[in-house]
Amino acid sequence: MKRILKYIMAVAATIAVLSSCGGDNKETPDVKVTLSATPTTVTFAPKATGTKIIAVSTTGDWTATPSATWFHLDKTSGKGKGSISVTADENTGSDERTGSIRISVSGAPDVTVSVSQGADNMVPLTATPAAFDGTKRASTTYQLLVYSFADSDGDGIGDFNGISSKLDYLSDVMGVTALWLSPVHPAMSYHGYDVLDYFSLNPEYGTEDDFRNLLAKAKAKGIDIYLDYVLNHAGKDHPWFKDACASEESQYRDYFLFSKTPSADIQAGKLPMFPKNGFDAGQWFAVGGEKVGAKGRFRFDLDWKSDSAPVVTVTETDAAVETGSSKKYIYYGNDDKCRAFVEDGDGKYHIVVDFDSDWGFLIRTSSETWDNGTKYGGKAGDVIAFGEPFTLNNTEAADIVFKEVTYYHSHLWTDWFADFNYGKASEAETSPAFVDLANSADKWIDMGVAGLRLDAVKHIYWSETSSENPTFLDKWYDRCNATYKAAGGEGDIFMVGEVFSDAPATYSYYDGLPSVFEFSFWWGLRDVLNNRRAGKFVADIIGYHDAYKARRSDAVPALKLSNHDEDRAASDLGKNLAKEKQAAAFLLTAGGKPFIYQGEELGYWGTKSKGDEYVRTPMMWTKSNTGLASKRLGSKIDKSMLTASISVESQLADEESLLNVYKTFSALRNTYPALAEGQMSVTSIDDPAIAAWYMTSGSSKLLVIHNVANSDKTIEVDDSMAHCVALLGTAYVDGTSLKLGANSSVVFEL
CATH class of the missing domain: 3.20.20.80 (Glycosidases)
Structure with missing residues (x-):
């Protein structure tokens, strides 16, 4: 009876245990914590310029502990993925120094990052050029x-x-x-x-x-x-030019470029110093400053049915002077007047002004700018007559003049110069x-x-x-x-x-x-x-x-x-x-x-x-x-x-x-x-702030290096730096390393 009772009690206990586990037979797996850091070695130059970045990757909370006080971390703890910025003090000693950063997370092995900094063993350069022997070889x-x-x-x-x-x-x-x-x-x-x-x-x-x-x-x-x-021109008061202007029979007439219709003459090939597209109205000036304008009370009628070829007609009048407000303007006068036309509708405009202009006039579509296409004039040499319609253009756009005139050429856009005529090249x-x-x-x-x-x-x-x-x-x-x-x-x-x-x-x-x-x-x-x-x-x-x-x-x-x-x-x-x-x-x-x-x-x-x-x-x-x-x-x-x-x-x-x-x-x-x-040739030096080249003539060869940065630059140089012949600013050498100060230049004899 006791054995049966023990058996029943054992079975009951087993059932109780199974019930407490919910009937689930599966085991709960262990969670594995990982930790990595990149890079695991950090090196600073003696001057310690710049910042080094260490990337940390983990699934847990981490800490970072530096072993020395000469370098500094921007953070000493974090969670999950992150980064640590490391900076260092300048090493003013004569020996290299080392340290480490221990990065830890619970459940994973520590990671150690090694930190080192070299000592500044660079030797300052001094220039020892050859003595100048008195022979000036350069062509300065x-x-x-x-x-x-x-x-x-x-x-x-x-x-x-x-x-x-x-x-x-x-x-x-x-x-x-x-x-x-x-x-x-x-x-x-x-x-x-x-x-x-x-x-x-x-x-x-x-x-x-x-x-x-x-x-x-x-x-x-x-x-x-x-x-x-x-050789391009003489002054306009040169006796040759003044004599040439005075008479078409002058012995100096062919010394300069004259034309009554320069645009047409250029197109016709009569002026061989110009290509057929070589007319620029701004380069032609009236001989002797001759007045080609007019004076009086004039009415200007503008027919603007076409932007490419509007027409202006000028008549003398006793009508009252008018003031307009349209976007079409007459530009004239020795004091550069700019008057708006009165708009009449259907593309027609008019204006009455007291006109006084030595050089003529232009029509403009802007009173403020001279942008391309906003200036309308005629062809050089064309003369407007009272009561006769005159077709405008905004390509050549030469001054609209009231009398025929002889022009001379000045490529530099000033009447102060008169260009020479050399004929065919x-x-x-x-x-x-x-x-x-x-x-x-x-x-x-x-x-x-x-x-x-x-x-x-x-x-x-x-x-x-x-x-x-x-x-x-x-x-x-x-x-x-x-x-x-x-x-x-x-x-x-x-x-x-x-x-x-x-x-x-x-x-x-x-x-x-x-x-x-x-x-x-x-x-x-x-x-x-x-x-x-x-x-x-x-x-x-x-x-x-x-x-x-x-x-x-x-x-x-x-x-x-x-x-x-x-x-x-x-x-x-x-x-x-x-x-x-x-x-x-x-x-x-x-x-x-x-x-x-x-x-x-x-x-x-x-x-x-x-x-x-x-x-x-x-x-x-x-x-x-x-x-x-x-x-x-x-x-x-x-x-x-x-x-x-x-x-x-x-x-x-x-x-x-x-x-x-x-x-x-x-x-x-x-x-x-x-x-x-010598001739210039490229070097293998490759730095965005460094301009370097060789200068070579026969057996004589120099290496020229310029640092254009506003800070020190250290570069590797393949050539010998044993003989510095010129130095601007500061320079230091350690083996194949060259440190140049801001805006410093050095020349080595090779």
Whole structure:
């Protein structure tokens, strides 16, 4: 009985247990906790710039514990996936230091991230260039404005003797081998680009004997003289042009471009310097300022049934003057009146005005803007008659005139200049203008001038992109070079053309000239320095130079920063001295022929917004600012800039001045053939803030490196850094590592 009772009790207990489990036989699985961190090694440079990020991945709550106090975590705990930002202090010690970060989560093994920081064992660089042996190997040119460079006689105007007195500065400080003088001929304006006599010198600058003296003294210093020559046009008061305007029988009539109907003559091919689409009404001016307008009370009736060919009719009237409010306007008068027409409906308008205009009138559809299509006029040479309907157009849109007139051409859109007529480019050397101008150049070349800078050469023939200008320039160069050689000149005459365009647009001009200004060099460099990114600058410059050489094996790229027609480099760089210094270093370490503009070496600033004079400031030679050649610039001088500290005297005494950067790098260029005459080529250095290239000439090879960032940059260099020959700013080396300070530049001899 007891056994049966025990059995029953056991069964009951089993049933009770099963009931408490709900009848479910399945086991509950264990939950596995995971933890990972990436990366597991973090390394800081000695300066400890930047932040390192560690990615944490886990299913639980985690903690992070640093082992040292020299590095810092932005957080020490988190949940699930997250990240830790790690920063470090600068390591000022001489030894590497290490530490770790332990990341923990309950239920999983810890993860350890190793942290290390190197010691700064970099050695500061010092430059040890070869001693300058007195031979100027470079072909650096100094651009000076005769009227504002140096005054020798106290009349406030720069002159030839003033230049002669500064040859020691130009040779010994600036290290130049040539001077480009602003136009030296008598002219209508202070700047000299509206020449009155190509065979004479401006008497304000001195006599021919003074000029010969300058040539002789400059030659003794190893300095050539280049003249600025204006072949595109003469001043409108030039005796040749005045005589040509006076009579169609003048011997000078063919020297210039005249037409009574220029648009039609161009279309008919009667003016071979123009393509058939080469008419621009804004480039044609009435001879002698002849008045082609009218005066009186006139009624203007406008029939605007067609936007493409509206019609205007002018009649004399005694009716009262009216005021309209439509969106059609008559524009006229010497004071540029703009009057709204009265709207009559059905596309008809009229207005009565007291008309007084020397130049005629135009019809406009806007009183505020001159956007394309808003100006209506006639065809050049067309004359409106009272009572006769006159069809308007908004393509050519020449002034509507009341009498026939003879026009002359000025490609630069000013009546101050009269363009020369050279006829067909293939026969230009036979044109009377070419012959006389070449004869004038012969005089100065025979006297000892060694080169010419040719102004506005892309405007000589109307088309900038055709072969005409290069063909003309080739003929001009050959003529002048023959004269130069006959006069005993050494080698070939130097000649550089101004083509104010991006580099690719200048390629064809090397078919005519050995040198063309590379405006793209400065425009690109300006962007590099201001954006602090080297980008494609080096590749672009090398590409340009290769393209020049493909056109002409003896091509000489003419490099520059700003010039007399542009805002000053210092202004473009925000008057940032570090950038200005580095711009000088770029200019004097690149391939090509550098041109340095008067005052650029002193850090002159100025913009053209209030007048060109503000970028043509006189040289300030002394702290006391005495003898300033300022008269020709009048009041348009920023005197706040001309303090004692910016003077030549002050900057020569200051080893850290901009002037001394120019002096140092000019001497370097004169010392090393690789800089003086070498070719640029790319390096393997690849950093967005670094511009680097090789300069090579024969067995002479240099490595040039510029850091354009506003902070230190450390890069790896494959080449030897054993011999530093130039340094701007700061540089440190440790093995193959080079650390350059902000806006720092270095040159190594290889």
